[in-house]
Amino acid sequence: MRAARLLSLVLLLQNRGRLTAGELAEELGVSVRTVYRDIDALSGAGIPVYGDAGHGGGYQLLGGYRTRLTGLHAEEAESLFLAGLPGAAADLGLGEVLAAAQLKLTAALPPPLRDRAGRIRERFHLDALGWYREQDSPSALAALADAVWNQRRIHVRYRRWAEPQEVERALDPYGLVLKAGVWYLVAAVDGAVRTYRVSSILRLDVGEDGFERPDGFDLAAHWQDYLTTYDARRLRLQASVRIAPALLSALPDRLDAALVRAVEASAGPPDAEGWVTATVPLESVDLAVPTLLSLGADIEVLAPEELRRGIAEAAGAVFDRYRSSDGSGRAEAGVLSSSPADRVASSATAARAPKP
Template structure:
C-alpha cells in the first residue's frame, strides 16, 4: 500500500510544478504527517524532491527529472470510466484507484495537453444525486461491486414492498446502476433478469460459484427498457384534470418527468379561457393526492369522483386550519 502511495506522490509531483503537503494529503486521503514521512522516504530513495517553506512553498522535483511510472494497472484501467464520478468511485471503494489512474494519465501527457485536461476538470463537475433527497446507506455496496467485478454469484436477504417483505434471493450479478443517487443491482435469477435496490439488501453472502453472463446482455439497453416498463407498471390508473395555462406550463417542475410527459401526450386544445384537460397517470389515490395538491388552485380533478372528493376534503381541512 505504501509503495503504491509513494508512486502516486511521485506522479503527482511530475504533473505539477509545485504541490503542498496538504494538497497531497487531500488527494491521497492520508494525514499530512504521513505525507512528511513519505517525502522523506522518496528523498532517501534518491528521488530529487525538494521542499520550499513559506506561503508559496511546497514540494517539487528537480527540473528535468522524469520517472516512467505511468503504466496503468488492471484495476486502474478498469476504474477509468469512473474518473468523472468521484462520489460513485468512492462509494464503490475505488477512490484511491481512480486517483492513481488519473495521475498516471496526467503524467503521461505533454504539458500543453495536461493543462487542457486540467481546465476541463476545473470547469465541469457531475453531481449524480437528485435534489431534495438524502443519500441512502448502502453498507453492502462494496461487496456487491466486488461480486460484479469478480463475476461471483451472491445470496442475500432483501426487503421489498410486497408481502412477505423480507425474502431471500440468489442472483448472478450482471451490473450496477447509479440512478438519482441510488444504487441498483441488475442480476440474473431463476426467474429472469431482475433489479434490486442496494439499500434494501440486509445480509449478503458471496457464493463460491462463477456466473454465466449472457453473451448478448447490454446493461445500458436493459436499464432503458426497465425504466420505461417501470413507469408503465407503477402508473396503473389515471385521473382527469382541468388545468389553467400557468399550471400546464409548469407541469415539468411540479410532477415527476414520466407523469408530466404522459400527461402532456394526452392534452387537448385549450378552451376559450385557456383551460386544458389532461389525463394524469397515477399509482394510487393515496399517492395521487399529494401530487395533485402540489399543482395548487390551477388544477381541478374531474374524475374519478372519489379522488375529487378526497382532494376537496383535504382542501377544506387546510382552509379550516389556516382560518384558525
C-alpha cells in the first residue's frame, strides 16, 4: 500500500509540478504528517524531490526528473475499459479517436492483461442513460467542445423558460458536463459562472477572441456544488401531505430522489389508518398539481390551501370530463350540485370514513 502511495506522490509531482504538503495530503487521502514521512522516504531512495518553505512554497521534482514506473497493474488496466462512454465520445467528435486509443492501449498491454481487458468488455457494459430517455445529441455539441478546448469565446442565442424566452449571450465556455444523457455547458457570462442546457442553444457562433480560464477552476467540483444547491433553488414550496402505506413503499419509483429524501426525513409516526404525515418541498403550485395528482388517492395535501384548491379544481375538471358514460356531458342527478372542489373534498371524506 505504501509503495503504491509513494509512486502516486511522484507521479503527482511529475504531472502537476509544485504542490504543497496539504495539496498532496488531500490528493492521496492521508495526513500532512504522512506526506512529510513519504517525502523523506523518497529523498532517501534517491528521488530528487525538494521543498521550498514559506508562502508559495511546496514540493517539486528537480530538473525535469521523470519516473519510468508508469506501468499498469491488472486492476488499473481493467478499470480503463470500464471508464469509456462511446456514445458521449462520438457526440464530441471523438469516437474514432477513442476507438484508436483503446486499440493502442490493448496492443501495448502484455498478453495476460490483454486477455483480462477483453473479458471485462465481454462481461460489463455501462449505460448511463436513464430509463425512457434517448441520448441528447445536440447538433452544436462538437463545435462547442472545440470552443471549450481552444478557449474561444462564443455567442449564442438561447431558449429559456423565463420571459423573454430567447436571449443572446456572449459566453466564455469553461466545460461540458453529461448528466443522465443530457449535455450541459458551464460558462461565464459577465464574470458569473452559469449552466446552460446545450440542446436549448438555438444558434452558436464561435469567435476568434480567446479568454483566460480562471486559475484553479475545477469543473467537477463546480458541478458538484451546483447539484448540491440545485434542489434548494428549485424546491421553494413546502407542502404538508398524508401518505398511504401502499404509496409510501412505492415512492422511490414515483417521485424524484429529493422528494423521497424529504419524506423520509420528515415523516411522523403512522396514524390509526397507517398513513404518515410528512413535509415535501415542491417547485410551485402549477407544477405540483399534476405531480401529486399522478399519485392518485393515496396522498392527501393538508397545506397550503392554495395547493389543495388547485388539486381539487384539477380533479374536478377531470371528473367533469368523464362524468357520463355516453360522452354527452350529461351528469347523474345531483352529482354536479356543488363545485368541483367541494365534490373532491366530499369524495375524499367519504373514502376515509369508517365502513359500517
